[in-house]
Amino acid sequence: MTAGLDMTIGERIELLRRRRGLSRQTLASLVGYSSEWLRQVERKGRQVDRLSTLLRLAQVLHVKDVAAFMGVAVPQDRVEQLIQEGEPDIRAALLGxxxxxxxxxxxxxxxxxxxxxxxxxxxxxxxxxxxxxxxxxxxxxxxxxxxxxxxxxxxxxxxxxxxxxxxxxxxxxxxxxxxxxxxxxxxxxxxxxxxxxxEALLAAACLRGFGDVLLRLHSAGQARELCVAEADGLALDGEIAAEEVGAERTWLYLTAAEAAAFQQDHHEAERLMDMAEELAGGLRGSDIRTATPVTPVDVAAHRVRVEAVLGRTARALRLAEQVEEVDALHREGRVRFYLTLARAHLQARDQSGAVLALMQADRDCGEEMRCNVYARHLLRQAISQDSVTVRRDLHQLAESAGIV
Incomplete structure (x- = not known):
């Protein structure tokens, strides 16, 4: 880090943020604050009074000299605990x-x-x-x-x-x-x-990905607001074919419905799911060229996930039984459905059903248990619900995941 020590902490944060190509909104989300809070830190000298927040900022901004960044002495081992190796080649290329x-x-x-x-x-x-x-x-x-x-x-x-x-x-x-x-x-x-x-359709697809990450970062409200606004705005663009617009709007409403479920807003989750289902029912998949294709099967599988997130486990499992032609989903979609099914079974304390669903996911993609952190989390949950009847299958899955 080359920023001078005569700079305020806010000025250092802004400088490093810009060097990393991060928007203020993105950095704020990563440390659990609003963009307005970060603006006040950077421009108005507002103090960051929590050590954990400063350490989180240092981690996200890839600060090597943390003491110089913070203006205090911080044990280096404490900082190193926060740095995860993960995918170093991809991370290095991304930050290039x-x-x-x-x-x-x-x-x-x-x-x-x-x-x-x-x-x-x-x-x-x-x-x-x-x-x-x-x-x-x-x-x-x-x-x-x-x-x-x-x-x-x-x-x-x-x-x-x-x-x-x-x-x-x-x-x-x-x-x-x-x-x-x-x-x-x-x-x-x-x-x-x-x-x-x-590129309006591409932007809509990218926003869905942005919303998915926000959900995992516990920013469901922001994800929901962004996806609904994008879907409503996309409908006003008359230069794109109706089928293309309908497909991307469907996906956006599906993501927004999941976000509403994370907020435990049952009414809004159901409303958004119904909107997505109605849109998908009127689409002809063969006419979709640029947008991501979506079918009633995609919507039905997503409804199961929304019900599971809402905690309505029995309903989620009933709906899962009604999902027809799961094999019509692409491999990623099938794996996601089976992981959702495993989650619902675990919520119902049905370890056998959960293990069967995890085995189906492992059958579709043998790398899922090793690489997908969500799959690994579900597997650990299944292991914690120990049962003699599925112990052998669990051991095989744990070996596939590299847990044992």
């Missing part, structure tokens, strides 16, 4: 700056088509491959470097949509593996680039 030092990986004009194809292939792997974590983990650092270099050769119109898609995928991967601060950074960057490119 679009400056002259990426010129060596800049994408020549003739390779833009290839880059577009590689980005689409990476997304296909994430949705459909049984080895989606290892494949995407191997590709993301190179894709991030290439889209940063793409800005050196191509216009914003060409570079920004590709960059937004790569950052959106980065966020999805880091979200699943549990690196929420970096997932939020990637989602924020994807959304900003999609909006700068003027």
């Amino acid at each position: 700056q679009r400056t002259a030092d990426v010129a060596g990986v800049a994408v020549p004009p003739g390779d833009l088509t290839r880059l577009c194809r590689d980005v689409n292939d990476a997304w296909t792997s994430w949705h459909h491959s049984a080895h989606r974590y290892s494949l995407v983990r191997a590709r993301l650092p190179g894709l991030l470097a290439r889209v940063y270099g793409c800005h050196a050769w191509h216009s914003a119109r060409q570079a920004l949509p590709l960059s937004a898609q790569v950052h959106r995928l980065t966020s999805a991967f880091l979200h699943s593996t549990g690196e929420l601060p970096h997932a939020l950074l990637a989602a924020d960057r994807a959304l900003a680039e999609a909006r700068q490119a003027g």
Whole structure:
């Protein structure tokens, strides 16, 4: 860190935030405060009076000299406890700056088509491959470097949509593996680039990813507000085909419904789910080209998740039995459904049902138990509800996850 010690703590925070490419809203969300609170810290000299908050800021901003940052002496081991290794190659690529030092990986004009194809292939792997974590983990650092270099050769119109898609995928991967601060950074960057490119449908998809991360960061109210506003605004854009608009609005309302469920707002969760179901019922999937396709099966599976989040376990399990053609979902969707089913069974203290659902998720993607932090959390919950009848299956799952 090169910021002078004569700077206030707020000035140091603002300088480092800008260097990291974080918006004020994103940094504030990562440390559990409002953007207005952070604005007052940066611009009006408001004091940060909690050590835990300062340490969290230091972690998110990747401060090495914490004592200089805070103006106090802090035991280094305390700081190191807060730093998680996670995905160092992806994190390093994500935090790389679009400056002259990426010129060596800049994408020549003739390779833009290839880059577009590689980005689409990476997304296909994430949705459909049984080895989606290892494949995407191997590709993301190179894709991030290439889209940063793409800005050196191509216009914003060409570079920004590709960059937004790569950052959106980065966020999805880091979200699943549990690196929420970096997932939020990637989602924020994807959304900003999609909006700068003027790509309304892509921006809506990026906002969904942003909302998903906010849910895991306990900012359900913000996620709900953003998704509903985006869905309502997208409906007013008459330049996009109705089927495309309907698909993205459906996904946004589904995310908003889950956010309302996290807030235990039963009425609003049901209202938003009904809106999504009505929209999805009127869509013809074959006409959807640019937006993310959505079917009644997607909506039915999501309703099960909303009911489970609301704590209405019996209803969630009844609805799960009514979900037909689960195999019609792509692999990621099937895994998500089986994990939701496992959650509902665990809430009902039905360990056998939970283990069966986890085994179905493991069958669809053998890497899920090892890489998906949510799956690992459910597995640990299942282990805590020890039962002789499923102990052997649990041991096999625990081995798959690397827990034993």
